[in-house]
Amino acid sequence: MGSVYRARDLHFPNVIKLVAVKEMINQAPDPLVRQTIVSNFEREANILATLSHPAIPRIYDYFSLDNRSYLVLEFIGGHDLEVIISQTEGFLPEEQVLAWAIELCDVMSFLHNHKPDPIIFRDLKPSNVMINQHNHVILIDFGIAKVFQSGQKGTMIGTEGYSPPEQYRGEASVQADIYALGASLHHIVTKRDPRLEPPFSFNERPVRKINPNVSAELESVINIALQYTPSDRFKSVEDFKQALIAAGRKTGLLNRINVGPSVIVQGNDIKPLWVFKCEDEIRGTPAYHNGSLFVGCYDNNLYALDAAEGKFQWKYATDGGVVSRPAVFEESLFFGSEDKLVHAVNMRSGKVVWTYATDGRVRSSPRIADGHVFVGSDDRMLHAINLATGRRAWTVDAGGEVRSTPFVTPDLIYFGAESGDFICANFNGNIKWRFKAKRSLTSSPWVYKDTVFVSSVDNHLYALDAKSGWAVWRFRMDKPSISSPAVADDMVFVGCSDAHIYAVDARSSKEIWRFKTEHQVNGSPVLYKDALYCGSIDGNLYCIEYKTGRMRWKFNTKGPITGTPVVYDDIIYVGSNDHLVYALLA
Amino acid sequence: MMDFIKNLFGGKKEPPKRSAIDNVITAPLSEAQLQSIKATASARFEPVQLIVASGQSVGRQRELNEDSLFTLASTIAGNSGNPPFGLFIIADGMGGHQYGEVASNTAIRSISGYVLNKFHGSFFAMPSVPLEESLQEILMGAIMDAQRRVLQEAPGSGTTATSALVVGQQLTIGHVGDSRAYAIYPDHRIELLTRDHSLVRRLEELGQITASEAAVHPQRNVLYRALGQGESLEPDIVTMPFPVGGYLMICSDGLWGVLSDDEISKIVLGAPDIQRACQELVAAANNAGGPDNISVIIARMLS
Numbered sequence: 001m002g003s004v005y006r007a008r009d010l011h012f013p014n015v016i017k018l019v020a021v022k023e024m025i026n027q028a029p030d031p032l033v034r035q036t037i038v039s040n041f042e043r044e045a046n047i048l049a050t051l052s053h054p055a056i057p058r059i060y061d062y063f064s065l066d067n068r069s070y071l072v073l074e075f076i077g078g079h080d081l082e083v084i085i086s087q088t089e090g091f092l093p094e095e096q097v098l099a100w101a102i103e104l105c106d107v108m109s110f111l112h113n114h115k116p117d118p119i120i121f122r123d124l125k126p127s128n129v130m131i132n133q134h135n136h137v138i139l140i141d142f143g144i145a146k147v148f149q150s151g152q153k154g155t156m157i158g159t160e161g162y163s164p165p166e167q168y169r170g171e172a173s174v175q176a177d178i179y180a181l182g183a184s185l186h187h188i189v190t191k192r193d194p195r196l197e198p199p200f201s202f203n204e205r206p207v208r209k210i211n212p213n214v215s216a217e218l219e220s221v222i223n224i225a226l227q228y229t230p231s232d233r234f235k236s237v238e239d240f241k242q243a244l245i246a247a248g249r250k251t252g253l254l255n256r257i258n259v260g261p262s263v264i265v266q267g268n269d270i271k272p273l274w275v276f277k278c279e280d281e282i283r284g285t286p287a288y289h290n291g292s293l294f295v296g297c298y299d300n301n302l303y304a305l306d307a308a309e310g311k312f313q314w315k316y317a318t319d320g321g322v323v324s325r326p327a328v329f330e331e332s333l334f335f336g337s338e339d340k341l342v343h344a345v346n347m348r349s350g351k352v353v354w355t356y357a358t359d360g361r362v363r364s365s366p367r368i369a370d371g372h373v374f375v376g377s378d379d380r381m382l383h384a385i386n387l388a389t390g391r392r393a394w395t396v397d398a399g400g401e402v403r404s405t406p407f408v409t410p411d412l413i414y415f416g417a418e419s420g421d422f423i424c425a426n427f428n429g430n431i432k433w434r435f436k437a438k439r440s441l442t443s444s445p446w447v448y449k450d451t452v453f454v455s456s457v458d459n460h461l462y463a464l465d466a467k468s469g470w471a472v473w474r475f476r477m478d479k480p481s482i483s484s485p486a487v488a489d490d491m492v493f494v495g496c497s498d499a500h501i502y503a504v505d506a507r508s509s510k511e512i513w514r515f516k517t518e519h520q521v522n523g524s525p526v527l528y529k530d531a532l533y534c535g536s537i538d539g540n541l542y543c544i545e546y547k548t549g550r551m552r553w554k555f556n557t558k559g560p561i562t563g564t565p566v567v568y569d570d571i572i573y574v575g576s577n578d579h580l581v582y583a584l585l586a
Numbered sequence: 587m588m589d590f591i592k593n594l595f596g597g598k599k600e601p602p603k604r605s606a607i608d609n610v611i612t613a614p615l616s617e618a619q620l621q622s623i624k625a626t627a628s629a630r631f632e633p634v635q636l637i638v639a640s641g642q643s644v645g646r647q648r649e650l651n652e653d654s655l656f657t658l659a660s661t662i663a664g665n666s667g668n669p670p671f672g673l674f675i676i677a678d679g680m681g682g683h684q685y686g687e688v689a690s691n692t693a694i695r696s697i698s699g700y701v702l703n704k705f706h707g708s709f710f711a712m713p714s715v716p717l718e719e720s721l722q723e724i725l726m727g728a729i730m731d732a733q734r735r736v737l738q739e740a741p742g743s744g745t746t747a748t749s750a751l752v753v754g755q756q757l758t759i760g761h762v763g764d765s766r767a768y769a770i771y772p773d774h775r776i777e778l779l780t781r782d783h784s785l786v787r788r789l790e791e792l793g794q795i796t797a798s799e800a801a802v803h804p805q806r807n808v809l810y811r812a813l814g815q816g817e818s819l820e821p822d823i824v825t826m827p828f829p830v831g832g833y834l835m836i837c838s839d840g841l842w843g844v845l846s847d848d849e850i851s852k853i854v855l856g857a858p859d860i861q862r863a864c865q866e867l868v869a870a871a872n873n874a875g876g877p878d879n880i881s882v883i884i885a886r887m888l889s
Contacts, residue, residue, distance in 0.1 A: 165794045168785060168805065196820055199788045199810055228792060436716070450755050450827045463720070463825070468669045468754040471720035472825045507824040509722055 006075065009060075018075040019060060026067040034067070041069050047119070048142055055107035055138050076138050081126035085188055091211050094218060097188055098248045103137045104129065104181055105241035112174050112237060120172045124180035125162040126187055161194030162187075165228055175230035178240055182225025182233075189214050189222070202226045209513065209549070217247035270555050273571065273583040274310030278303060282575030284323035285365070285524075285563040287333075289347070293566075293573055294333055295581055296322025302335060302343075303581075304350060307573070310583055314350035318343060325365040325405070325563075327373070329387060334373050336362025342375055342383070344390060354390030358383060364415075365405040365444075370427050374413055376402025382415055384429060394429035405444035405484070407452070414452055414466070416441025422454060422462075424469060433469035437462065442482035443494075444524075451506065455481035455494050461504060463492075473509035477502060484524040484564070486532070493532055493546065495521030501534050501542070503549055513549030517542065519560070528567035528586055533574075535561025541574055541584070555584060633663035635888040636670035636752060641864030645840055646876030652679035652686035653838050653881040656694040658702075659752075662709060671709070672752035673701055674883045676765045677745045678838040680812065685740035689814050693747045696735045697760075700728035701751060722823050725751050725760040729813070729821045736814035744812040747821075748780060748836050752885070757828040762821045763812045765881075767836045768850070769829035776851045777829075781822060783811035807839075833860070834885040840878035841871050860884040 009017040024041070028034045045062040052058075057074040064070070081100075085092070104124075111119040123141065130138040164179035183194055186202050190210040194202065203226070207219040221243045227233045234240040279299035286295035293307040298321035304313040320338025327334045332353050333345045338361045344353040360378025367374045372393055373385040381395040382402050400419025407414045412432065416422045418440040424432045438458035445454040451472060452464040457480035463472040483495035490506045497520040503512040518538035525534035532546040537560040543552040559577030566573045572584045638659040644651040659672040677693040679686025704724045707715035719727070729747060736745060746763025759767050764782040771777075781787070785808040786800040800806060811819065828834065833854055842850070845867070853870060857863035864882050871880045 165789060165792065168789065193818075196818055198783075199785065200792055228794065451825075465754045465756045470669070470753050470756065471717065472756055472758065473720045473722035507826055508822065 007072075009072075020057070020073050020075045022071040022073065024069045024071075026069065038064050038069060044142070045071060051111075051114075051119075053107055053110050055103060055136065056110075057138060057140060076130045076132055076140065078130050078132040078138075080140070081129045081131060081184070081188065084131060085126055085191055088191075091191065091213060092188060094189070094214055094251070095248070097185065098218065098244060099135075100129075100131070100137050100188075101181070101185055101244050102241055102248075104139075104184075105237045105244065107137070107139055108177055108181065108237040109241070112177070118174070120174065121177050121180070122167075122172050123162075124177055124184055126184050129184070161197065161199065164230065165200055166230055173230065174236060175233050178225050178233050178237060179227075179230075181237070181240065182222050185222050186226065189218070200228065215247065215251040217250045218244075221247050270553055270584065272555075273585065275583075276303070276305055276310045276312070276581040278579050278581065280321070280579060281559065281577040282579065282581060283321070283562045283577065284575065285325040286566050286573050286575060286581065287326045287328060288566050288568040288573065289328045292347070293581070293583075294326045294328075294347075295573075295575055296324060296326065296335060296337075297575075297579075298322070300337070300339075302326065302333070302345065302350075304347075305581065307568070307571070307583070310581070316343070316345050316350045316352070320361065323363050323563075324375075327366040327368050329368045334366045334368065334375075336364060336366065336375055336377070338363075340377070340379075342366065342373065342385060344373075356383070356385050356390050356392070360401065363403045367406050367408045367413075369408040369413075372427075374406045374408060376404060376406065376415060376417075378403070380417070380419075382406065382413070382423070382425070384427075396423065396425050396429050396431065398423055400440065403442050404454075407445045407447050409447055409466075412466075414445045414447060416443065416445060416454055416456075418442065420456070420458070422452075422464065422469070424452075424466070435462075435464055435469040435471065439480070444484035446485050446487050446492075448487040448506070453485040453487060453492050453494075453506070455483060455485060455496070457482065461485065461492065461494050461502070463506065463509065475502070475504050475509050475511070479520075482522055486525045486527050488527050488546065491546065493525045493527070493534075495523060495525060495534055495536075497522060499536070501525060501532070501544065503546065515542070515544055515549050515551065522560075523562050524564040526565050526567060528572075531586065533565045533567065533572055533586070535563065535565065535574060535576070537562070539576070539578075541565060541572070541582075543586075555582070557582065631888040633661055634670050636661065636672045636885065637860065637888065638672060638674060638883065638885040639860040639864045640883045641868040641881070643840075643868045643872060643876065643880045645879050646872055648877075648879055650687060651879050652690055653677070653840070653879040654679070654687070654690040654694045655881045655883060656698045657883055657885075658698070659885065669754040670752060670887060671705070672885060673698055673749065674752075674834070674836055674885055675747065675749040676836045676838055676881050676883060677747045677813070678763065678765050678840075678879065678881070680744040680809075685743040686745065688740040689736050689743040689745035690747075692736050692739045693732045693745045693813050696732040697728040697747065697749050700731045701725065704728075721751060721753055721756065721758045722825060725749065725758055726821065726823055729760050729762065729823075730819065733813050733819050740814060742814075744809070744814040746809070746838070747813050750834060750836060750885070752828055752834075752887075755827050755830070755887075756825055757834065758823065758825040760821050760823045762819065763809050764807075765836065765838045766842050767834065769832055770835055770851050770854050771829060771832040772855065774848075774851045774855060776847045779824075779826070783822075784809050828887050830887055830889060832886075833863075835882065837867075837882040838879060840876070840880035841867060841882050843878065844871050844874040844876075854884065860886055 005021045007021045009019050049059040059073050061072040128141045162180045162183040278297040281298045284296045293305045296302050301315040303315045318337035318339050322337050324336035336342050342356040358377035358379045362377045364376030376382050378401040384393040398417035399421045400417035404416040413425050420437040422435040437456040440457045443455040445452050450466045455461045461475040477496040478498035481496040485492050485494040492504045492506050495501050501515045517536035520537040523535040525532045532544045535541045539557050540554040542554045557576035570586045575581050636659045638657045654677045656675040675694045677690035679690035746765040748765040749760045751758045761780045764784045767779040769777045786803045786806045789795045790800045853866045854863045
């Protein structure tokens with residue numbers, strides 16, 4: 001379309017006076033159309049030449065030559081806002097954005113109040129705003145190039161991303177400029193380029209979800225400017241400016257008073273229904289059955305508690321710590337221990353039914369199906385054990401310690417190993433397929449709609465085809481993950497040692513939200529009703545709305561939480577490394 | 587068992603007796619019909635068959651065909667599993683631009699070339715080389731590669747591209763523009779699997795205009811995302827189970843713009859096979875005026 005040149009004005013041979021020369025190419029084939037374009041250009045240039053405002057470059061001259069027209073204007077040193085956005089690491093400070101926004105309102109106000117006719121800028125966007133050496137805004141590219149684009153036909157237009165819906169009905173008004181200013185501010189504070197997003201989708205990207213440092217006040221001002229319906233926006237840029245100033249006063253930013261990050265919800269008033277103290281760390285996950293809670297502990301015991309009141313029922317001692325979550329079948333509980341045994345214990349009495357020996361610590365949790373207990377061991381095997389007799393049916397060599405809990409479907413078993421191998425086997429112990437991640441798979445898989453979800457120490461959350469093991473997608477996190485995914489409503493949730501809990505779209509692998517805790521998230525999320533519950537090494541149990549990623553409350557224990565909470569009948573049960581088992585209202 | 591086969595292939599031997607109720611659509615099914623339905627329902631295909639057919643027409647009002655399409659369905663069956671593999675692409679070059687047909691042709695050639703290249707090592711090398719990337723990463727790479735090539739081969743033009751990669755039971759769709767993919771089920775449900783990247787669809791989603799206004803909106807062909815347009819591109823990529831028992835249909839706006847969902851599902855489900863279904867869909871779009879180039883691909887998985 002054209003270029004801008006940095007030129008030297010030779011009317012002043014003894015000094016260096018720089019000017020900008022904007023060149024526009026007239027591509028219309030029809031001579032009459034071409035002539036109209038040139039006269040439109042000249043008319044616009046004449047209007048601009050009369051404008052005098054510090055944020056509008058001065059126009060020195062214009063001329064046309066063959067099929068090109070030129071505008072000679074003030075040379076502005078500095079960068080345009082689009083460049084500034086992309087070159088800034090992290091986000092621009094809010095007070096800086098506020099200062100520029102107020103200046104933009106001033107110059108827009110000048111244009112909108114132009115006599116005899118108001119001037120609608122129509123094309124406000126970060127790349128049309130320069131920030132000069134003195135940190136003041138200058139509006140460039142007065143849509144003057146636009147007259148050269150009319151007459152071009154085609155089924156494509158680049159929707160600018162900053163224009164309001166009504167502009168596509170051919171309406172250009174003060175409200176259109178207000179929307180575009182709101183869109184530009186949204187881009188500046190979120191660093192999300194609206195041209196890369198579906199048109200008019202700003203409300204799907206709330207400012208503070210992307211940049212939590214932005215004040216709620218500024219966010220709501222931007223939201224008002226971005227309303228679909230013009231009459232819901234500010235009535236004028238003057239109102240817009242006043243709202244910005246008010247937001248700045250409220251947050252104290254205009255007075256350069258630094259406020260700390262805003263405090264979100266606090267859950268200090270949450271009282272547990274009961275707590276139960278064991279003699280060492282609880283690293284694993286409890287199981288609930290029939291009014292009883294069963295939980296393993298590193299004091300070597302498996303405890304049975306009354307779930308309603310947290311009263312002790314019985315304990316069963318092994319010769320090693322118990323991290324394995326017990327599985328329940330009929331009258332018995334099945335779980336592994338660091339003593340290399342799988343224990344089957346009577347649920348009522350706590351008396352042993354049988355034990356089964358492996359050659360390694362048993363940290364995997366058993367699953368029961370088809371008359372067998374399936375459980376992994378540090379002896380690199382997945383063991384299938386006859387439920388009734390406690391005898392070995394078969395083993396599968398996984399090539400690495402099996403610490404993940406197998407997932408069992410009506411005909412297949414899925415599990416990962418520390419070697420990075422992921423294995424799908426049938427009930428006869430024959431391997432159907434094998435997938436290899438770059439590092440270990442400690443996370444326990446979840447199978448949902450023919451897809452296996454599992455996270456890995458290689459920093460990825462994987463989606464594998466359950467029938468063939470082909471990787472459908474992988475989602476990259478910042479650090480390794482041993483957390484086991486939970487799935488609902490085509491959303492996958494997983495924790496990561498980068499301190500986040502992630503929500504990922506199961507079909508597109510796009511991140512839906514992420515929630516930051518204060519330390520690694522090695523435990524696994526659990527979903528109950530509309531909420532997600534997950535513990536963190538920071539000692540907190542978090543309750544998060546799973547659709548939005550918004551925190552409802554957190555509950556602080558005195559030690560890291562590495563297991564998964566269990567929810568039953570509106571009560572959450574969770575163990576912590578502070579030796580306590582907690583029961584909380586969901 | 588022999589009865590089933592006779593019922594399936596027979597009919598020549600002894601035409602069933604005609605009776606008064608034959609013309610009544612709601613009449614109870616005859617014994618022979620029931621048998622044949624049972625036989626089809628219980629038929630098992632080993633290995634799983636992925637079959638595909640396509641149809642294309644320049645339409646009644648355009649002189650140039652700017653649509654391009656690509657289909658490939660294959661089976662490698664043996665002891666190491668038998669994942670069906672298929673790749674189906676429709677690209678609709680931009681009218682009003684020069685080289686629309688160059689753009690759409692470049693798109694299908696580069697996407698298919700890229701994807702097949704990636705799978706070559708896994709399918710044909712000795713020994714098989716496992717894929718390094720996930721299916722979504724491969725399709726994403728293919729579309730970004732196509733974007734680059736379209737910018738190179740046909741600067742200033744643009745094209746839609748809706749591609750479906752089938753591996754095993756998984757259907758991965760990569761999509762930009764306003765060509766569409768549908769799942770059509772035997773109970774006449776028809777489900778749109780893609781979202782048009784068009785301005786009117788967006789305005790409609792926001793309640794700014796109604797569906798009927800959208801259908802006649804002067805800017806209804808305006809896209810906000812297409813291959814060859816702009817420097818950055820964010821295609822939609824999703825994976826879902828293949829509609830087993832149903833049909834996957836991909837088409838350009840020359841088809842969906844003139845036929846309603848009901849008309850489409852009626853034709854697809856009423857046709858004796860997918861080849862005929864494609865022909866009939868193209869014919870129906872032409873009968874409705876054929877204002878644009880028409881392309882359609884239908885795929886089924888028989889298992």
